[in-house]
Amino acid sequence: MLCVMKLEGMDIQRAMVVYAHPDDAEFGVAGTVAKWSRAGVEVTYCMITNGASGSDDPKMTRERLREIRYAEQRAAAKILGVKHCVFLGYEDGYLYPTLEVRRDVARQIRIHRPDVLVTMDPTMRIADDLYVNHPDHIAAGEVALRSINPDASTRQMFPELWTDEHLEPHKPKALLLEAFGRPATVVVDISDVLEIKVKALRAHTSQLGPEAEAMVREWAKRTGKAAGYKAGESFRIVRLENDAAERPRRQKRPPTRARAKAARHAAAGTRRRSSTGRR
Ligand SMILES: [Zn+2]
Numbered sequence: 001m002l003c004v005m006k007l008e009g010m011d012i013q014r015a016m017v018v019y020a021h022p023d024d025a026e027f028g029v030a031g032t033v034a035k036w037s038r039a040g041v042e043v044t045y046c047m048i049t050n051g052a053s054g055s056d057d058p059k060m061t062r063e064r065l066r067e068i069r070y071a072e073q074r075a076a077a078k079i080l081g082v083k084h085c086v087f088l089g090y091e092d093g094y095l096y097p098t099l100e101v102r103r104d105v106a107r108q109i110r111i112h113r114p115d116v117l118v119t120m121d122p123t124m125r126i127a128d129d130l131y132v133n134h135p136d137h138i139a140a141g142e143v144a145l146r147s148i149n150p151d152a153s154t155r156q157m158f159p160e161l162w163t164d165e166h167l168e169p170h171k172p173k174a175l176l177l178e179a180f181g182r183p184a185t186v187v188v189d190i191s192d193v194l195e196i197k198v199k200a201l202r203a204h205t206s207q208l209g210p211e212a213e214a215m216v217r218e219w220a221k222r223t224g225k226a227a228g229y230k231a232g233e234s235f236r237i238v239r240l241e242n243d244a245a246e247r248p249r250r251q252k253r254p255p256t257r258a259r260a261k262a263a264r265h266a267a268a269g270t271r272r273r274s275s276t277g278r279r
Contacts, residue, residue, distance in 0.1 A: 007116060008186060008237060010173050012036065016044045016114035018105060018144040020095060020136035022051040022073035022087075023204040027216060028178045029118055030080055030197040031190025031233050037081030038193065044084040044112045045077055046105060048140050053093040054207055062091075068206050076203035079196060084112065095139040097146065103158045105143050106151035110167035119144035121177040121236065133180075141177070148175055148240065175238040184234035187227035194220055194231040 006012070015036055017025050025033065025045060037043050051069030052062035070087055077085040088104050095101070109117070122141030124133050150157045153171035161167045176186075190197060197220070198213055217231075224232030 007174065008239075010115070010239075010241070012041055012115045012173075014042045014044070014112060014114045015116045015118060016046055016109060016112055016172075017118045018046045018048070018108075018140060018147075019120065020047070020049050020134065020140035021054065021092060022047055022069040023054075023076075023201075023207050024120070024137065024140075026076050026197070026201040026204060027212075028120070028180070029176075029233055029235075030076070030200050031193050031220065031231065032118070032188045032235075033082060034080045034193040034196040034200070035188065035190060037083075042084075042112075043080075043082045044086065044108070044114065045073070045082050046086045046088065046108045047073060048088045048101065048105070048143070049090045049092040049095055049136055050087065051092050053091075065206070069204075072204045072206060076200040079200040079203060093136060095136040097139050097142040101139075101143050102146055102151050103161070105147050106158055107161055107165070107167060109147050109152035109172075110161060110170050113170045114172050116174045116176055117144060117148065117172045118176045118178070118235075121180060121182065124180050124182060127180060145175070148172065171240060173239070173241045175240060177236040177238070179234040179236055183236070185237050187223060187229065187232040187234045189224065189227070189229040189231070190220060190233050191224065191230040 015033075017029060017033065019025050019028075024047075033043050050066040051073075052066040054069060055065050073087075074085055086108055088101070088108075090101060120133075120137045120141040122138045122145060124141075125138065126132055147153075148171065153169050155162055155169050162169070194217070198216065201213065201216055202208065220231035220233070223234050224230055226232075226234075
């Protein structure tokens with residue numbers, strides 16, 4: 001039986017993490033993943049590319065590196081308690097949000113039916129004037145957002161998923177965007193799972209410079225501090241269960257004074273996470 005984890009008042013039983021590369025999740029959200037897995041939430045990783053560009057060694061081949069990175073990602077997922085690890089196998093560094101990629105991600109969402117979808121914000125192009133985001137990260141985030149609306153949630157999108165594969169449409173309750181140095185609306189306390197996150201990160205032996213672990217610890221410390229935690233991970237949360245499009249018969253009300261006040265409070269609770277890591 002699946003267990004329930006509360007996230008901002010929502011019941012979470014299943015979560016899916018959609019990222020571009022093996023190791024993206026360990027740098028970014030593995031503390032939250034470890035916490036959820038520990039609580040019994042069924043977490044699925046959906047890694048879109050094969051990681052085959054991640055080496056500067058002239059003796060390395062894309063074929064060998066692909067296998068190394070799959071193995072590293074599986075090891076990290078095992079440490080975190082991730083239930084399913086799906087590799088879509090697109091070439092690392094060549095990713096575009098094509099119809100083929102969109103269908104493949106929509107298929108996984110319809111199969112695993114997550115309550116929450118975690119991905120990287122595709123509007124994040126430059127962080128702290130120090131880091132140019134990898135275009136695969138942007139493409140993966142874009143595909144994830146398109147899966148919310150319309151790819152995974154709309155019956156007539158990719159109708160073959162429904163007619164041939166019998167996969168019903170699915171829309172998660174919430175989208176969680178890794179904040180990555182931008183304003184966040186939720187900080188998850190990962191103090192008690194930070195060591196598990198670091199252990200999972202270390203599984204990516206082929207990718208880590210000597211500074212990686214210290215960098216991730218510093219990010220966690222800085223992110224947590226703003227919310228009063230020893231370590232944290234921050235997200236922007238999009239609550240899809242409140243999506244007006246889901247309630248077409250209910251008339252939209254103008255903002256009341258109370259709701260405007262609540263919005264101001266939410267904005268005041270915003271935390272910033274700053275990160276300059278390369279991945
Ligand atoms: Zn990456």
